Amino acid sequence: MKRALMMNEKDNVATALENLDEGTLTGVILPSQELLKEVTTLQAIPSGHKLAIIDIKKGDNVMKYGEIIGKASQNIELGDYVHVHNVTSNRMQMPEVWYREEE
Amino acid sequence: MKFYGYERPDGSVGIRNILLVMSVADCSEPVARMIANGTDGAVAITQHYGCIPGQMVANTLIGVGENPNVAAVLLVGMGCEGMPAHALGKMIKRSGKPVEWISIQDIGGTQNAVTKGKQILKGMSEKVVGLKRKEFDVGKLIVGVKCGGSDTSSGLAGNPAVGVLSDTLVDAGGAVIMMEPIEAVGAEEPLAARALNEEVKKKIYKMIGDEEKRWSVPGAQMEFMCKGNVEGGLTTIEEKSLGAIHKSGSRPIMGVLENSDRLLEKVPEGGGVYLQDGTHMEPMAMSFMAAAGAQMVIFVTGCGGTFGHAIVPFIKVTGNPETYRRMPQDMDINAGTIITGEESVDSVGHRIFEEVMKVASGKATLGETLGYDNFSVFRADPRLEALLNLSK
Numbered sequence: 023m024k025r026a027l028m029m030n031e032k033d034n035v036a037t038a039l040e041n042l043d044e045g046t047l048t049g050v051i052l053p054s055q056e057l058l059k060e061v062t063t064l065q066a067i068p069s070g071h072k073l074a075i076i077d078i079k080k081g082d083n084v085m086k087y088g089e090i091i092g093k094a095s096q097n098i099e100l101g102d103y104v105h106v107h108n109v110t111s112n113r114m115q116m117p118e119v120w121y122r123e124e125e
Numbered sequence: 126m127k128f129y130g131y132e133r134p135d136g137s138v139g140i141r142n143i144l145l146v147m148s149v150a151d152c153s154e155p156v157a158r159m160i161a162n163g164t165d166g167a168v169a170i171t172q173h174y175g176c177i178p179g180q181m182v183a184n185t186l187i188g189v190g191e192n193p194n195v196a197a198v199l200l201v202g203m204g205c206e207g208m209p210a211h212a213l214g215k216m217i218k219r220s221g222k223p224v225e226w227i228s229i230q231d232i233g234g235t236q237n238a239v240t241k242g243k244q245i246l247k248g249m250s251e252k253v254v255g256l257k258r259k260e261f262d263v264g265k266l267i268v269g270v271k272c273g274g275s276d277t278s279s280g281l282a283g284n285p286a287v288g289v290l291s292d293t294l295v296d297a298g299g300a301v302i303m304m305e306p307i308e309a310v311g312a313e314e315p316l317a318a319r320a321l322n323e324e325v326k327k328k329i330y331k332m333i334g335d336e337e338k339r340w341s342v343p344g345a346q347m348e349f350m351c352k353g354n355v356e357g358g359l360t361t362i363e364e365k366s367l368g369a370i371h372k373s374g375s376r377p378i379m380g381v382l383e384n385s386d387r388l389l390e391k392v393p394e395g396g397g398v399y400l401q402d403g404t405h406m407e408p409m410a411m412s413f414m415a416a417a418g419a420q421m422v423i424f425v426t427g428c429g430g431t432f433g434h435a436i437v438p439f440i441k442v443t444g445n446p447e448t449y450r451r452m453p454q455d456m457d458i459n460a461g462t463i464i465t466g467e468e469s470v471d472s473v474g475h476r477i478f479e480e481v482m483k484v485a486s487g488k489a490t491l492g493e494t495l496g497y498d499n500f501s502v503f504r505a506d507p508r509l510e511a512l513l514n515l516s517k
Contacts, residue, residue, distance in 0.1 A: 038279050069278040070358035091364035111361035113310050117348050
């Protein structure tokens with residue numbers, strides 16, 4: 023089974039350890055390698071990116087490492103891809119463009 | 126635990142024996158390069174803020190000259206600088222190592238300066254080239270930890286493995302410096318929880334708060350994370366920070382080293398973990414850590430990185446197995462085995478510690494073998510510091 027790593031038991035997201043296609047049954051493991059639960063992905067999730075391991079409501083904190091990494095900017099369902107499209111920082115917002123290419 | 130290093134007159138221990146040709150401003154850099162060219166162990170450096178660069182740059186250059194990896198220093202100046210070679214030279218000379226300086230204008234131009242410089246360098250080389258390594262306790266090691274080109278593997282594998290190295294080194298009596306002022310935004314609480322006392326706790330919050338102000342000036346769009354971070358799965362600065370601080374391990378934070386126009390504070394005797402104020406930008410951060418006394422830096426990367434430093438060896442660790450597969454000639458340590466489930470964080474951390482001890486005793490890192498000699502210096506803009514009311 024494909025795996026995703028949950029760093030702390032307070033977390034509501036886990037990090038995909040390999041590329042996950044939409045609809046992949048994924049084992050959520052702790053750093054000790056213990057299998058905690060199984061989640062089916064609702065979208066494709068690239069390796070190193072995050073998926074929700076429980077439902078997260080709009081405005082709720084997103085937790086990783088047992089700490090707050092940001093806030094859900096929309097409702098996120100169990101198995102959803104979690105990234106900049108549905109999470110915002112509580113501290114500093116990402117720049118809109120890094121480099122403006124000439125037309 | 127022991128390593129073999131070079132004893133310096135001030136009691137510090139170098140892990141390299143470098144002849145440093147320091148051009149005090151970029152206008153005299155070509156002459157410094159001509160002087161260094163062709164002499165074994167010689168490296169030329171400069172800074173790019175002109176000839177009146179301010180005290181922070183002066184502090185850095187003096188600290189770099191004093192670094193124990195540097196055996197002797199020849200300073201090269203044009204002659205008309207606001208920060209003259211002789212002024213920096215006199216400060217570096219307090220360390221007791223051979224230090225000399227020349228002025229290109231006084232000496233009569235390029236040819237004379239190169240001839241005279243090469244002659245001085247030859248004399249210095251004869252004094253220091255025969256120095257033998259001696260055995261020293263690991264307590265004499267100061268190791269900088271830095272990450273860059275991070276992706277999510279950095280927080281899951283690379284940085285936690287380096288955290289094991291940090292704990293091992295500190296438990297053995299050594300010191301660790303971490304310079305990540307912006308990549309601590311959102312990670313204040315776990316850092317503050319490790320502060321030695323209330324004073325250190327306050328300094329941690331202040332250092333991070335000040336850096337957040339510098340990078341969130343209304344009306345100015347600032348890029349504090351790179352595209353590779355986001356493509357690598359990092360969503361917010363908090364996530365990046367919480368991953369980044371792992372590399373400092375779990376031991377108490379003894380202090381926050383001031384790094385300002387007023388003072389560049391060095392790592393005190395006695396070991397332990399220190400945070401250092403400065404910048405997250407890698408080559409410049411390495412110069413600051415070198416100026417504070419670090420003999421070596423461990424660099425954790427997810428995306429990969431091909432650079433080094435003129436005076437401190439640079440051990441590169443990647444937590445991304447794909448990056449290790451693509452760039453094996455640049456990555457000293459593969460921590461991607463944690464992601465693939467082949468190896469534990471502890472096991473990789475101990476592998477890094479073994480590598481640190483070998484590099485301390487003279488083993489060349491991949492970056493050294495490739496000849497990387499990056500050198501750059503950071504200056505906090507005194508106008509921004511004043512406008513944001515951050516001046517120390």
